Amino acid sequence: xxxxxxxxxxxxxxxxxxxxxxxxxxxxxxxxxxxxxxxxxxxxxxxxxxxxxxxxxxxxxxxxxxxxxxxxxxxxxxxxxxxxxxxxxxxxxxxxxx
Amino acid sequence: xxxxxxxxxxxxxxxxxxxxxxxxxxxxxxxxxxxxxxxxxxxxxxxxxxxxxxxxxxxxxxxxxxxxxxxxxxxxxxxxxxxxxxxxxxxxxxxxxxxxxxxxxxxxxxxxxxxxxxxxxxxxxxxxxxxxxxxxxxxxxxxxxxxxxxxxxxxxxxxxxxxxxxxxxxxxxxxxxxxxxxxxxxxxxxxxxxxxxxxxxxxxxxxxxxxxxxxxxxxxxxxxxxxxxxxxxxxxxxxxxxxxxxxxxxxxxxxxxxxxxxxxxxxxxxxxxxxxxxxxxxxxxxxxxxxxxxxxxxxxxxxxxxxxxxxxxxxxxxxxxxxxxxxxxxxxxxxxxxxxxxxxxxxxxxxxxxxxxxxxxxxxxxxxxxxxxxxxxxxxxxxxxxxxxxxxxxxxxxxxxxxxxxxxxxxxxxxxxxxxxxxxxxxxxxxxxxxxxxxxxxxxxxxxxxxxxxxxxxxxxxxxxx
Numbered sequence: 001x002x003x004x005x006x007x008x009x010x011x012x013x014x015x016x017x018x019x020x021x022x023x024x025x026x027x028x029x030x031x032x033x034x035x036x037x038x039x040x041x042x043x044x045x046x047x048x049x050x051x052x053x054x055x056x057x058x059x060x061x062x063x064x065x066x067x068x069x070x071x072x073x074x075x076x077x078x079x080x081x082x083x084x085x086x087x088x089x090x091x092x093x094x095x096x097x098x
Numbered sequence: 099x100x101x102x103x104x105x106x107x108x109x110x111x112x113x114x115x116x117x118x119x120x121x122x123x124x125x126x127x128x129x130x131x132x133x134x135x136x137x138x139x140x141x142x143x144x145x146x147x148x149x150x151x152x153x154x155x156x157x158x159x160x161x162x163x164x165x166x167x168x169x170x171x172x173x174x175x176x177x178x179x180x181x182x183x184x185x186x187x188x189x190x191x192x193x194x195x196x197x198x199x200x201x202x203x204x205x206x207x208x209x210x211x212x213x214x215x216x217x218x219x220x221x222x223x224x225x226x227x228x229x230x231x232x233x234x235x236x237x238x239x240x241x242x243x244x245x246x247x248x249x250x251x252x253x254x255x256x257x258x259x260x261x262x263x264x265x266x267x268x269x270x271x272x273x274x275x276x277x278x279x280x281x282x283x284x285x286x287x288x289x290x291x292x293x294x295x296x297x298x299x300x301x302x303x304x305x306x307x308x309x310x311x312x313x314x315x316x317x318x319x320x321x322x323x324x325x326x327x328x329x330x331x332x333x334x335x336x337x338x339x340x341x342x343x344x345x346x347x348x349x350x351x352x353x354x355x356x357x358x359x360x361x362x363x364x365x366x367x368x369x370x371x372x373x374x375x376x377x378x379x380x381x382x383x384x385x386x387x388x389x390x391x392x393x394x395x396x397x398x399x400x401x402x403x404x405x406x407x408x409x410x411x412x413x414x415x416x417x418x419x420x421x422x423x424x425x426x427x428x429x430x431x432x433x434x435x436x437x438x439x440x441x442x443x444x445x446x447x448x449x450x451x452x453x454x455x456x457x458x459x460x461x462x463x464x465x466x467x468x469x470x471x472x473x474x475x476x477x478x479x480x481x482x483x484x485x486x487x488x489x490x491x492x493x494x495x496x497x498x499x500x501x502x503x504x505x506x507x508x509x510x511x512x513x514x515x516x517x518x519x520x521x522x523x524x525x526x527x528x529x530x531x532x533x534x535x536x537x538x539x540x541x542x543x544x545x546x547x548x549x550x551x552x553x554x555x556x557x558x559x560x561x562x563x564x
Contacts, residue, residue: 008328008332011337011341012325012328012329012337012341013341015337015338015342016342016345018121019124019341019342019345020345020349022124022125022128022342023342023345023349025128026124026127026128027128027466028439028447028448029130029448029451029466030127030129030130030448031350031447031451032185032446032447032448032449033127033452034124034346034350035189035314035350036185036188036192037123037124037136037137038321038342039189039196041120041123041140041143041343042196042320042321042324042339042342042343043195043196044116044120044144044147044339045200045203045336045339046148046151047148047150047336048203048336049166049203050151050152050154050157050163052203052207053162053163054163056158057210060209062159062162064205065162065203066162067166068198068200068202068203068206069163069167069170070169070173071195071196071198072170072196072199073167073170073171073174074171074174074177074192074195075195075199076144076148077170077175077178078174078175078176078177078178078188080140080141080144081178081179082179082180082185084134084137085179086182086452087130087134087137089182089455090455091455091458091461092130092460093460093462
């Protein structure tokens with residue numbers, strides 16, 4: 001195994017651990033926005049798709065890459081948009097009166 | 099340093115910044131006060147990462163990328179504007195899109211590299227494509243069930259698990275062959291096709307009420323497939339984002355499965371949805387006490403403290419706004435009103451909170467199960483709207499009950515209990531609810547929205563708006 005793979009595994013495990021610790025603390029109140037947010041963040045796969053589509057190495061890879069870019073970016077746009085809309089609805093008794 | 103190498107390093111630094119922003123983004127989701135900042139951090143991180151990627155010198159043709167970005171944005175906007183009741187199916191659909199994207203990239207990578215694919219590369223590509231394709235069809239099925247274009251009823255047949263696992267086993271076996279013989283490119287479509295079928299088969303036996311667990315689990319799979327893609331592309335940013343999403347989905351599935359009284363292995367192996375409607379206790383016709391809207395309004399108005407327990411039935415009846423009026427009318431009379439929310443009250447984790455927040459109910463009044471349970475003994479009146487099994491005391495007391503052990507809202511400890519219900523039909527698990535026969539329980543039969551509206555009118559409250 002190359003050192004790149006090992007580094008990748010370290011990153012994966014540490015990020016997974018950070019994820020557990022951070023997400024455990026998210027209030028159940030916000031579990032739905034949490035899911036739509038992680039969904040938008042997960043669409044970071046778009047960076048891989050952009051490279052595949054833009055490198056233009058073969059027709060197949062360009063077509064698949066472009067479709068992947070479109071699918072991912074729709075998650076980015078839709079995910080952030082709906083998370084934002086949901087969070088705007090959460091008001092406290094105080095902010096509601098003001 | 100030559101320019102391409104320098105820009106490469108700049109991109110890596112940008113990705114590092116984006117990774118930090120993603121983690122902060124999730125950290126800030128811990129409370130509603132900082133959550134908006136969390137979304138901003140995520141947006142900035144995403145914009146930086148996409149911008150940085152566009153700088154990559156290997157990109158020779160921007161035309162298709164540009165078209166795809168525009169088309170994706172056009173698709174994404176309406177998906178961000180759906181109604182709040184439709185958020186669960188939107189979420190399932192976006193899992194499908196994410197998984198679709200990951201599968202396509204994995205497929206493109208394979209055909210660009212074959213026949214020279216290292217065993218490690220082939221392993222991660224297989225994982226990426228298998229997880230991606232099963233999440234794709236699985237999520238589409240889940241979205242279809244939630245949107246009710248597919249039957250919500252679980253469809254089961256004998257030997258289902260064996261058939262399903264065999265389909266998946268074929269995919270894994272083919273992947274193993276490919277790891278050792280990556281030149282056999284004609285086998286590759288099988289590791290897409292088999293998981294696609296598996297994804298459908300996995301969701302077929304699952305009923306509508308189990309969707310919160312399923313969505314969370316698919317969320318986790320989508321994250322893991324993205325992480326596998328990160329390994330394939332050697333992108334730390336993708337590995338991190340995938341790991342975060344994967345652990346988020348995992349945590350939510352554990353919470354949901356606990357709240358539904360399933361062990362986690364039970365969930366992992368797709369056996370959920372097989373809640374046996376064990377011989378629905380067809381008891382003797384027992385008597386219940388009923389009350390009218392007028393009587394209910396009198397009791398609520400005279401109380402010091404009221405806890406409203408909403409279930410999904412409330413959203414089905416579109417009663418959120420009427421409930422808000424009731425909330426305001428009672429607050430105006432000086433009644434302390436809170437909401438007790440069970441983890442599986444909606445169609446996905448946290449869904450009920452969003453529905454109530456949308457109806458303008460302040461979130462500091464929305465309490466989760468652990469926070470509200472100690473308060474029930476001090477509560478004058480509990481008003482249950484559209485919830486059933488999550489209030490059944492049999493979960494605590496009756497070892498023979500199929501829901502025994504399930505964490506419930508201890509509404510039976512309150513002084514008076516009122517239940518708005520269409521009729522005496524049993525809940526999802528097909529079991530009778532002891533609560534309804536208690537001396538201090540009043541049944542309010544009727545449509546939730548109309549009944550709450552009648553109570554509000556009796557209270558002379560909030561005026562006719564909304």
